Amino acid sequence: MAPVVHGLEAEYSGQIQFYFLDADDPATQSFQEFFDFYYQPEFYLLDSTGAIVKKWVGLVSVEEFRAEFEKVLLP
Numbered sequence: 001m002a003p004v005v006h007g008l009e010a011e012y013s014g015q016i017q018f019y020f021l022d023a024d025d026p027a028t029q030s031f032q033e034f035f036d037f038y039y040q041p042e043f044y045l046l047d048s049t050g051a052i053v054k055k056w057v058g059l060v061s062v063e064e065f066r067a068e069f070e071k072v073l074l075p
Helices: 002-011 026-034 062-073
Strands: 042-046 052-057
Touching: 002 062, 042 062, 052 062
Parallel strands: none
Antiparallel strands: 042 052
């Protein structure tokens, strides 16, 4: 999934901020608890207030990501 996500990060640069958390890093424990993390990979799309717009668990296609990104980017 890393190549897909990093490609989207480049494609949506300046429009969407991407953050990456290592689930094996104890420093991310509070984030994992906040997002109710339970499986790798997990992806979250947040709005500008930090509310979860969409959560994906498992493999996700580029098209699925783009469709949701475009919804939140519409004026």
